[in-house]
């Protein structure tokens with residue numbers, strides 16, 4: 001219904017949707033939190049996170065400016081949002097630019113497909129970024145959405161390689177999800193199946209930039225979560241970079257990290273004893 005109304009304004013007045021600036025924009029105000037979170041959960045699912053997560057990621061982040069939360073409103077109703085962090089990006093020696101690193105972009109389903117993102121309000125948003133001295137925008141998205149929206153409609157271009165060091169932006173939840181995937185792969189190995197046949201294997205993992213967690217491998221499943229009271233069978237201190245290494249280079253990277261002391265293992269003897277026990281059984 002609302003979608004039709006917006007489309008109507010667009011088609012009936014031939015762009016007056018843009019010219020009359022029917023969509024208003026504004027920055028963060030504490031009272032917008034429930035609306036924004038409801039919109040993000042509607043767009044990405046409740047697994048996206050809760051209010052505490054949103055605050056951690058945005059309003060409570062060091063360096064946060066109320067201008068970093070961008071709200072779109074139509075007839076008073078919150079219809080979309082996007083979020084940014086201003087960072088300096090070094091393009092080359094002596095060439096550093098102020099950039100907007102963006103995410104948590106969503107439109108309410110009723111307002112999708114009406115051309116937001118390239119309407120007058122969004123163009124005003126671009127001017128506002130320029131007034132803040134920002135000269136580039138960076139976004140993260142799936143390849144499909146990039147091909148459907150970001151490239152053809154919004155004019156973004158893929159960057160081949162970007163090195164980001166914004167550990168603060170990566171949640172423990174993301175780290176734990178990644179560890180769980182690694183756990184699943186390990187669990188598929190015959191040797192690990194034998195190891196966990198009689199009792200779960202608990203690996204305590206910590207490292208710079210994320211809270212310690214425990215990966216528990218069982219015969220049918222693996223899970224990664226907060227540290228349990230249970231004494232781990234193995235404790236590993238991991239460099240953060242190792243979490244993103246995939247495929248055949250992972251083993252080599254782990255060995256290199258071990259040899260250079262960036263990765264440390266405790267309770268190795270306990271683990272080896274258990275491994276030998278499982279092998280002879």
Ligand SMILES: CC(C)(COP(=O)(O)OP(=O)(O)OC[C@H]1O[C@@H](n2cnc3c(N)ncnc32)[C@H](O)[C@@H]1OP(=O)(O)O)[C@@H](O)C(=O)NCCC(=O)NCCS
Pocket residue numbers: 043044104105106107108111112113114115116117140141142144145148149153
């Ligand atoms: C992404 C989003 C903000 C785009 O807004 P919009 O008003 O729908 O954008 P447009 O009308 O310009 O483009 C819609 C197109 O994107 C496609 N699209 C939308 N979401 C998509 C998704 N998750 N994956 C692939 N394609 C998607 C639509 O099918 C449509 O394709 P078409 O033009 O070929 O018909 C909106 O779809 C949305 O809120 N999605 C859910 C949250 C999300 O995925 N945010 C982006 C995270 S990077």
